Amino acid sequence: xxxxxxxxxxxxxxxxxxxxxxxxxxxxxxxxxxxxxxxxxxxxxxxxxxxxxxxxxxxxxxxxxxxxxxxxxxxxxxxxxxxxxxxxxxxxxxxxxxxxxxxxxxxxxxxxxxxxxxxxxxxxxxxxxxxxxxxxxxxxxxxxxxxxxxxxxxxxxxxxxxxxxxxxxxxxxxxxxxxxxxxxxxxxxxxxxxxxxxxxxxxxxxxxxxxxxxxxxxxxxxxxxxxxxxxxxxxxxxxxxxxxxxxxxxxxxxxxxxxxxxxxxxxxxxxxxxxxxxxxxxxxxxxxxxxxxxxxxxxxxxxxxxxxxxxxxxxxxxxxxxxxxxxxxxxxxxxxxxxxxxxxxxxxxxxxxxxxxxxxxxxxxxxxxxxxxxxxxxxxxxxxxxxxxxxxxxxxxxxxxxxxxxxxxxxxxxxxxxxxxxxxxxxxxxxxxxxxxxxxxxx
Numbered sequence: 001x002x003x004x005x006x007x008x009x010x011x012x013x014x015x016x017x018x019x020x021x022x023x024x025x026x027x028x029x030x031x032x033x034x035x036x037x038x039x040x041x042x043x044x045x046x047x048x049x050x051x052x053x054x055x056x057x058x059x060x061x062x063x064x065x066x067x068x069x070x071x072x073x074x075x076x077x078x079x080x081x082x083x084x085x086x087x088x089x090x091x092x093x094x095x096x097x098x099x100x101x102x103x104x105x106x107x108x109x110x111x112x113x114x115x116x117x118x119x120x121x122x123x124x125x126x127x128x129x130x131x132x133x134x135x136x137x138x139x140x141x142x143x144x145x146x147x148x149x150x151x152x153x154x155x156x157x158x159x160x161x162x163x164x165x166x167x168x169x170x171x172x173x174x175x176x177x178x179x180x181x182x183x184x185x186x187x188x189x190x191x192x193x194x195x196x197x198x199x200x201x202x203x204x205x206x207x208x209x210x211x212x213x214x215x216x217x218x219x220x221x222x223x224x225x226x227x228x229x230x231x232x233x234x235x236x237x238x239x240x241x242x243x244x245x246x247x248x249x250x251x252x253x254x255x256x257x258x259x260x261x262x263x264x265x266x267x268x269x270x271x272x273x274x275x276x277x278x279x280x281x282x283x284x285x286x287x288x289x290x291x292x293x294x295x296x297x298x299x300x301x302x303x304x305x306x307x308x309x310x311x312x313x314x315x316x317x318x319x320x321x322x323x324x325x326x327x328x329x330x331x332x333x334x335x336x337x338x339x340x341x342x343x344x345x346x347x348x349x350x351x352x353x354x355x356x357x358x359x360x361x362x363x364x365x366x367x368x369x370x371x372x373x374x375x376x377x378x379x380x381x382x383x384x385x386x387x388x389x390x391x392x393x394x395x396x397x398x399x400x401x402x403x404x405x406x407x408x409x410x411x412x413x414x415x416x417x418x419x420x421x422x423x424x425x426x427x428x429x430x431x432x433x434x435x436x437x438x439x440x441x442x443x
Contacts, residue, residue, distance in 0.1 A: 062110045086134075222237055247274050306371075329353075357375035
């Protein structure tokens with residue numbers, strides 16, 4: 001059966017159809033007959049009340065520049081209604097650009113929070129070279145842990161990097177060495193892309209390690225609350241998982257039973273969604289997929305960049321699926337054993353073509369899924385629990401917010417304490433395309 005394919009342009013003035021494409025996927029190493037319907041709406045455009053919250057920042061948005069150079073907002077946390085954005089804060093050193101961990105905290109009405117760092121912002125340098133924070137998580141006492149990578153020497157080798165900040169934005173000296181931790185997996189390039197905090201206070205991170213030039217693998221580490229590697233996890237606190245090709249983890253969730261699920265990509269002929277589930281000691285959970293691993297192919301270059309457990313307890317991975325000329329938002333939902341949930345979309349998978357958008361974030365709004373995407377604007381799509389687009393949202397299920405002459409890229413989504421949607425990313429303004437952190441709140 002050939003799938004039905006629809007195309008949703010960011011400009012809602014016209015809706016056109018793209019040619020149908022055949023899809024295929026593998027679950028637990030088993031080839032399955034191809035069948036995916038690319039789900040989109042064809043109803044007429046209509047206005048709805050979801051939109052920017054004028055009580056936040058400047059008519060719903062706020063941007064932040066650190067040092068007049070290139071800044072990228074890459075991760076988002078909302079604490080007691082206050083958005084915290086982590087990412088890369090650029091600066092010039094001897095005519096060369098380097099980056100530091102950059103954090104910005106905002107008040108509930110969208111102003112930089114003067115009680116955090118220096119006027120609401122904090123930067124952290126590890127070894128004098130480039131440092132980038134790709135993930136952030138909060139603690140019950142108001143502390144914040146940011147995680148990413150630090151380049152450790154002139155050769156460009158990088159390690160996992162974590163920093164913990166107290167409520168006032170100062171580094172927590174009780175964590176690691178002066179508030180900072182770095183971890184080497186023995187390869188050339190180690191990077192954290194996701195972080196989660198266990199109920200016992202331990203911190204789990206996931207990303208990738210590259211042993212140049214052939215082996216790029218899932219890499220996880222777990223730390224005690226004081227930043228020491230937890231030697232009861234994996235080998236000395238570290239876990240490396242090899243799929244059949246090069247792979248990298250970009251998302252992480254903790255199940256209620258304490259098991260850990262990481263998602264990302266693995267290369268076969270192109271790239272596919274890759275998921276791995278771990279027991280609490282870091283061993284692969286053999287009850288999940290094929291020996292603890294699941295690979296899902298949408299038929300193109302597929303990469304999962306976000307992961308959540310929905311209100312029914314099922315795993316949902318979101319990312320992109322692309323070919324040489326286009327890409328689409330892609331979602332897959334899995335049962336507890338790692339098999340695709342065939343009540344979702346077509347055989348467990350959904351793709352939505354939105355002018356070459358790819359998903360970067362996903363949050364649950366009750367039974368619905370709100371997906372944020374990179375598409376030159378702050379773009380969101382909302383889905384019902386069965387994977388169909390929610391046509392009451394935006395225009396035919398999709399909302400793209402443009403901000404004057406600037407190009408904006410959405411990196412993260414969160415819900416605040418009142419259920420309002422907070423989106424964070426980067427804005428770049430002509431003519432130089434130097435970026436600033438950018439936050440928007442929707443009501």
